[in-house]
Structure formats: C-alpha cells, structure tokens
Amino acid sequence: MVDTIYALSSGPGPAGIAVFRVSGPESGAALRALTGGRDLPQARMAARAALVDPEQGGPLDDGIAVWFPGPNSYSGEDLAEFHVHGGPAVMAAMLRVLAARPGLRLAEPGEFTRRAFLAGKMDLTEAEGIADLIAAETEAQRRQALRQAEGGLGRLYDGWRDKLVGATAHFEAYIDFPDEELPEEISQQVTHEISWLVDSIIQHLDDSRRGERLRQGLDIAIVGPPNAGKSSLLNRLARRDAAIVSERPGTTRDVIDVMMDLGGYPVVLADTAGLREAADSIEEEGVRRARRRAEAADLRVLVVDGRDVAGFRDVADMVDESTILVLNKADLGAPVIKPEGPNLGVYAISVKTGKGIDTFLDGLEAIVRDRIGLAGQPALTRARHREALGDCLGALRRSLEAALPELAAEDLRLATRALGRITGRVDVEDLLDVIFRDFCIGK
Numbered sequence: 349m350v351d352t353i354y355a356l357s358s359g360p361g362p363a364g365i366a367v368f369r370v371s372g373p374e375s376g377a378a379l380r381a382l383t384g385g386r387d388l389p390q391a392r393m394a395a396r397a398a399l400v401d402p403e404q405g406g407p408l409d410d411g412i413a414v415w416f417p418g419p420n421s422y423s424g425e426d427l428a429e430f431h432v433h434g435g436p437a438v439m440a441a442m443l444r445v446l447a448a449r450p451g452l453r454l455a456e457p458g459e460f461t462r463r464a465f466l467a468g469k470m471d472l473t474e475a476e477g478i479a480d481l482i483a484a485e486t487e488a489q490r491r492q493a494l495r496q497a498e499g500g501l502g503r504l505y506d507g508w509r510d511k512l513v514g515a516t517a518h519f520e521a522y523i524d525f526p527d528e529e530l531p532e533e534i535s536q537q538v539t540h541e542i543s544w545l546v547d548s549i550i551q552h553l554d555d556s557r558r559g560e561r562l563r564q565g566l567d568i569a570i571v572g573p574p575n576a577g578k579s580s581l582l583n584r585l586a587r588r589d590a591a592i593v594s595e596r597p598g599t600t601r602d603v604i605d606v607m608m609d610l611g612g613y614p615v616v617l618a619d620t621a622g623l624r625e626a627a628d629s630i631e632e633e634g635v636r637r638a639r640r641r642a643e644a645a646d647l648r649v650l651v652v653d654g655r656d657v658a659g660f661r662d663v664a665d666m667v668d669e670s671t672i673l674v675l676n677k678a679d680l681g682a683p684v685i686k687p688e689g690p691n692l693g694v695y696a697i698s699v700k701t702g703k704g705i706d707t708f709l710d711g712l713e714a715i716v717r718d719r720i721g722l723a724g725q726p727a728l729t730r731a732r733h734r735e736a737l738g739d740c741l742g743a744l745r746r747s748l749e750a751a752l753p754e755l756a757a758e759d760l761r762l763a764t765r766a767l768g769r770i771t772g773r774v775d776v777e778d779l780l781d782v783i784f785r786d787f788c789i790g791k
C-alpha cells in the first residue's frame with residue numbers, strides 16, 4: 349500500500365497562513381480525525397474547520413480545510429489541505445499531530461509532484477517547470493518556467509515523438525511483411541520526415557543554451573586593468589557596497605559575484621582583480637582567477653580608464669564579439685580610446701557622476717535579452733534535455749544511413765526512446781531521484 353505523506357507546503361513562517369498538505373489513501377481519515385470526526389467537507393470547497401488534536405482532544409487551531417478526492421487533486425491521490433495560522437507553535441502542533449497519525453509519514457522533497465507524475469497528471473518537463481517556477485527570481489525566469497509547467501516544452505517533444513512513431517510504423521509494416529517491397533514513395537516520405545526532424549532538433553539544440561542560461565542567470569565578468577573602476581561599477585549596478593573600492597591599484601583580489609535582476613533577466617555579475625603583472629603571490633592568484641572567470645563568462649564588460657591608452661593596450665586583445673567596452677572616468681576628460689575589431693558596444697561612462705550609466709544599462713539589457721530572452725519556441729532548460737536530444741539525433745542520423753530497414757527501424761526505436769525519456773513516457777525510474785531531489789519539501 350502506498351504511504352500517505354504530509355508536509356508543510358508553505359514557507360517556514362511566521363506568516364499569516366501556513367498550508368499543510370496530506371496526500372495518499374489515509375488523507376481522508378486524517379482530515380476527519382483533525383476536524384473532530386465530522387464528515388468530509390464538500391470536494392474542492394474551502395470549509396472552515398475547528399481543528400483538534402485527535403490524540404489529546406484539545407483544540408489545535410481555527411482554520412480551513414479543503415478536500416480534494418483523487419484523481420482530481422494535485423497529486424492525483426486523495427489529498428487534504430489544512431490552512432492554519434502560520435505561527436511556529438501552531439505549525440509544530442500540526443506536524444506533531446500529523447506525525448502521530450498511523451500510516452502517515454513526512455514527504456520527501458518533491459514527493460507530491462513525483463506522485464502527480466506517476467499518476468499521469470503531468471510529464472517530467474512540466475514537473476521540472478514547476479520546480480523552476482518555485483525557484484524563479486525574475487520575470488523572464490517566471491515566464492519560461494510557467495510556459496514549461498503548462499506543457500509547452502513537453503508538447504514540442506511529444507509532437508516530434510508522435511511523428512517518429514508514425515515513421516517507425518511504416519518500417520515495421522515492411523519488416524512484418526518482408527515479401528512486400530516497401531513502396532518507393534513511402535520510403536521517401538519517411539526519409540523526408542526524419543530529415544525534417546533532424547533539422548528541427550539541430551535548430552532546437554543550436555540555441556546557445558538560452559533556456560539553461562535563463563534558468564541559472566547569464567554570467568557577466570567585469571574585467572580590466574587595475575584602478576579602472578570595475579568595483580565601483582559593480583557597486584553602482586548592485587546598488588550596494590559589495591566590493592571594496594580604493595584609489596590603490598590592485599585592491600580586488602577575489603572574484604565577487606552579485607546576482608542581479610536586469611530588466612527581468614537574471615544575471616550574475618562578477619567583479620575581478622585588475623589585470624597586470626602581479627606584485628605578490630596573492631595578487632597573482634587573483635589575476636589568474638580573473639582571467640579564468642573572464643574566459644568562462646557568457647559576456648565580458650571590459651572596463652578601462654577612457655584616457656589610459658597605455659593601460660588599454662595591455663588588454664586590447666580581450667575585445668571580441670562577447671565584450672562590451674566601458675570607457676570609465678569620463679568626468680576627468682573625454683575618452684580617447686578606440687577599439688579595433690568586432691565588439692558588443694562601446695560606452696563612455698562616469699561611475700562617479702553617473703553619466704552614461706543608463707545608456708550602458710539599456711545596451712547591456714538589450715544584449716542580455718537577445719541572449720536569453722524567450723523565443724517563439726520553448727527552449728530546453730536542462731542538460732538532461734540536451735543529452736537526450738543528442739542521443740535522439742545520433743540515432744536518427746544512423747537510421748538514415750542504415751543498410752537494412754530492420755536496422756533503420758531499430759535506430760528509430762532508440763530515437764523515440766530518447767525523446768520519451770525527456771517527457772518521461774518511457775521507463776525513467778533511474779531519473780526520478782535526480783529530478784525530484786531539486787524540489788523543496790511540500791511540493
């Protein structure tokens with residue numbers, strides 16, 4: 349028999365209201381016991397409830413109970429919700445009472461959603477979308493997560509999978525009746541469909557990881573010569589004194605990360621040590637870290653003193669298609685530096701007076717939107733999706749080259765399986781622990 353699980357599904361409080369959920373075969377009995385043996389409330393209607401401690405008899409709280417009989421519940425099972433006052437003692441009492449009920453145990457992270465998946469209420473991409481929605485910190489993350497939670501990504505993959513299943517059926521028909529020649533036009537049509545699918549998957553994969561980056565935040569490294577005003581710029585953008593600023597060159601040593609919401613898009617800004625021949629071994633390590641971070645970043649903001657031609661010469665080779673050049677200290681005089689070759693834009697600013705900062709931010713935001721903004725088609729959001737699509741693509745290509753229809757059919761089956769693993773239509777038992785581990789308890 350399936351366990352009945354319970355958890356505090358709202359935050360740890362204190363709060364106006366705390367929501368507890370109970371899911372599984374014993375939830376109806378638990379609901380009845382906590383409401384003093386009354387009948388179950390009308391399904392899916394909030395009912396005021398004088399909650400009691402069934403063991404000791406005393407009152408627990410004056411709250412609300414909602415009864416969701418399966419399968420019309422979040423988990424697909426019988427599910428009860430208790431809305432109580434969100435005080436620490438009320439919550440502790442609720443947890444004690446629920447723990448004491450026979451057959452109930454505390455839910456594991458993501459277990460309600462895992463049960464929803466197992467009950468066929470949602471596919472794996474939708475479950476992942478819900479985890480992302482709970483974790484979303486910016487508008488764009490929220491929109492992407494909601495789109496995925498509502499099945500946008502799953503529908504795309506299922507659509508591809510249906511096409512594949514159709515194509516495979518043609519081959520299998522031929523294998524079942526080997527005496528029949530596979531009509532030329534059918535084999536051509538199947539080849540055509542598979543080629544179309546190959547192109548679609550390649551296009552989908554070739555998205556510069558925008559969906560994954562939107563989930564995690566675009567990585568932007570602030571780099572440049574010492575004393576250029578990198579830390580000053582970081583502090584200005586972060587609106588707090590995250591990094592130490594001083595007139596002494598070589599102030600910053602460690603990489604300092606600040607998470608920022610840039611017009612709805614999540615970015616991780618990293619301030620780094622000024623690049624120069626280091627004066628000591630600590631600074632040397634700082635410079636090493638700065639270079640490493642600059643290389644790994646999605647974008648670089650190269651900050652230089654706009655009049656420091658010699659300083660710029662040392663870092664000029666860092667300017668490329670992923671680099672924005674910021675000519676700082678414009679308050680001290682017009683910048684004279686001009687970059688050669690392609691770049692993402694040049695901005696003259698003064699962190700000190702604020703001049704040019706808004707224009708720079710607008711430019712940066714446009715670049716970030718271009719990199720991770722929502723596209724027409726839902727983007728894949730996890731390495732897991734990318735891996736499975738890679739497997740699918742490999743199998744599809746093999747099927748196009750296969751010498752015998754039997755071999756082509758086998759490759760098509762493998763490709764279908766790879767797609768099915770993303771949405772969880774085929775056996776994915778081995779994946780579930782990994783996927784639901786990222787959830788919070790109570791979801």
Ligand SMILES: Nc1nc2c(ncn2[C@@H]2O[C@H](COP(=O)(O)OP(=O)(O)OP(=O)(O)O)[C@@H](O)[C@H]2O)c(=O)[nH]1
Nearest residue numbers: 574575576577578579580594598599600622699700
């Ligand atoms: N006049 C002027 N001074 C600035 C401006 N921006 C920063 N500074 C000054 O330049 C000096 C260096 O600033 P930081 O932000 O510490 O420079 P940094 O690039 O982080 O330097 P390191 O950490 O040593 O690599 C400080 O004295 C700042 O006050 C600006 O726009 N105009």
Ligand SMILES: [Mg+2]
Nearest residue numbers: 578579599600
């Ligand atoms: Mg600094």
